[in-house]
Amino acid sequence: MAQEAARGQWHSRLGFVLAAAGSAVGLGNIWKFPYITGESGGGFFVLIYLACVLLVGLPIMTAEIILGRAAQRSPVGAFRTLSRRGSPWVATGWLGVVAAFVILSYYSVVAGWALHYTWLSISGALAGMSTEQVGETFGAVYSSPRLNLLWHAVFMAITIGVVWAGVQRGIERWARVLMPAMFLALLAMLVYGVQLPGFGRALDFVFGAHSEKLTAASILEALGHSFFTLSLGMGAMLTYGSYFEREGDAVKASIAIGVLDSVVALLACMVLFPITFSHGMEPAAGPGLVFKGVPMALGELPGGQLLSSVFFLLLVFAALTSAISLLEVATAYFIDERGWPRRRAALLTGLTIAVLGVPSALSGSSELFGAGMEAAVGRNFFDLFDYLASNWMLPLGGMLTALFVGYRLDRALREEEFMRGTTLGKLYRSWLGLLRYAVPVGMAFVFLNALGVL
Numbered sequence: 001m002a003q004e005a006a007r008g009q010w011h012s013r014l015g016f017v018l019a020a021a022g023s024a025v026g027l028g029n030i031w032k033f034p035y036i037t038g039e040s041g042g043g044f045f046v047l048i049y050l051a052c053v054l055l056v057g058l059p060i061m062t063a064e065i066i067l068g069r070a071a072q073r074s075p076v077g078a079f080r081t082l083s084r085r086g087s088p089w090v091a092t093g094w095l096g097v098v099a100a101f102v103i104l105s106y107y108s109v110v111a112g113w114a115l116h117y118t119w120l121s122i123s124g125a126l127a128g129m130s131t132e133q134v135g136e137t138f139g140a141v142y143s144s145p146r147l148n149l150l151w152h153a154v155f156m157a158i159t160i161g162v163v164w165a166g167v168q169r170g171i172e173r174w175a176r177v178l179m180p181a182m183f184l185a186l187l188a189m190l191v192y193g194v195q196l197p198g199f200g201r202a203l204d205f206v207f208g209a210h211s212e213k214l215t216a217a218s219i220l221e222a223l224g225h226s227f228f229t230l231s232l233g234m235g236a237m238l239t240y241g242s243y244f245e246r247e248g249d250a251v252k253a254s255i256a257i258g259v260l261d262s263v264v265a266l267l268a269c270m271v272l273f274p275i276t277f278s279h280g281m282e283p284a285a286g287p288g289l290v291f292k293g294v295p296m297a298l299g300e301l302p303g304g305q306l307l308s309s310v311f312f313l314l315l316v317f318a319a320l321t322s323a324i325s326l327l328e329v330a331t332a333y334f335i336d337e338r339g340w341p342r343r344r345a346a347l348l349t350g351l352t353i354a355v356l357g358v359p360s361a362l363s364g365s366s367e368l369f370g371a372g373m374e375a376a377v378g379r380n381f382f383d384l385f386d387y388l389a390s391n392w393m394l395p396l397g398g399m400l401t402a403l404f405v406g407y408r409l410d411r412a413l414r415e416e417e418f419m420r421g422t423t424l425g426k427l428y429r430s431w432l433g434l435l436r437y438a439v440p441v442g443m444a445f446v447f448l449n450a451l452g453v454l
């Protein structure tokens with residue numbers, strides 16, 4: 001087993017896969033995927049999303065891992081090392097660091113809601129609530145500056161604590177515990193979901209062929225989401241790849257991470273939709289789907305309090321392993337490029353991100369960042385950051401990474417790094433073809449959509 005080198009290395013290959021899967025599996029899978037599937041009418045959307053993961057997401061995942069591993073650097077340093085000093089490609093690395101600040105600042109606010117709901121479940125406050133009360137509770141949480149700020153601060157403090165402790169002793173150790181725990185909790189919820197009267201309808205909704213609600217916009221949403229959910233386009237996988245041992249199999253690891261991520265997203269749907277259908281809720285309930293659906297279903301149940309505590313705790317775990325990877329990208333920049341000690345880097349970047357998250361935490365309550373801003377520019381602060389990250393930064397970063405590896409990276413190095421340690425070398429040509437053609441074309445669609453051309 002590899003020793004922890006000066007700049008950190010995973011203790012084992014499994015540790016890498018768990019940490020990277022921990023980055024991928026997060027609020028995107030359990031909070032966002034079910035509600036966008038609901039809004040897009042189910043079935044076909046899921047199919048298109050899976051195709052995007054396979055054809056666009058996985059090739060970029062492998063590209064990021066081998067870039068990080070080859071350069072032994074986080075994004076900015078990796079693009080600099082593998083091109084040349086002053087090359088415009090270095091901007092791709094910068095974009096990743098900026099995206100880490102932006103995404104984590106609002107991601108932590110949603111994770112804060114999950115923390116608050118964990119607390120509400122454990123303390124019994126959710127027990128026996130009527131459907132209206134559950135709806136009102138979400139509204140009250142969303143519009144409370146005090147609750148949002150408090151839980152956002154708590155969540156950032158935990159995230160900083162893990163990254164502070166380092167690659168093996170912080171990130172990997174926590175991923176090893178949290179990932180299996182999260183998976184088990186999800187399975188327990190599934191056992192409950194299967195018994196609900198709405199399970200059959202949920203199955204049909206998620207896997208049946210329903211194309212009525214499918215629009216060009218939802219196809220493109222599936223593509224954009226495949227980036228967000230796999231943590232691609234901002235150097236998170238590149239940074240984790242830089243701690244991967246030289247002889248590890250990057251191709252197999254990518255496939256394992258992609259499969260785990262998709263399985264959790266589908267499981268989350270199979271937990272949530274039986275609840276929505278059994279309780280007469282709309283599948284298209286928007287961002288409140290999880291926060292309203294779960295208490296509604298479990299409030300009256302005998303053991304419901306325990307189950308909903310477990311569920312929200314699982315959501316916190318999933319969010320934490322993702323948030324860690326976001327903070328690690330920002331932290332690794334200061335360690336690798338500025339020579340800061342890890343602790344200082346983790347603390348200062350984490351505090352900056354926590355402050356940057358304040359306007360997002362106040363989006364449900366303040367006039368300036370919330371309603372007033374929405375009236376003036378069409379989005380509140382929280383939505384604006386989510387929009388900038390998901391629709392612009394990640395797709396742009398992903399496309400640039402694909403173009404860099406597909407066209408700019410030294411040919412011999414590219415092939416050697418892909419082949420290193422893998423038994424799936426025969427996929428090389430297809431991988432390169434996808435990076436060179438499928439990814440740029442798919443991404444061009446995302447941008448045209450974001451610009452309103454499509």
Ligand code: PFF
Pocket residue numbers: 023024025026027028029103228229230231232234235236237322323325326
């Ligand atoms: N993949 C995470 C999720 O689905 O919740 C979000 C995320 C984490 C995006 C890390 C980007 C990233 F670098």
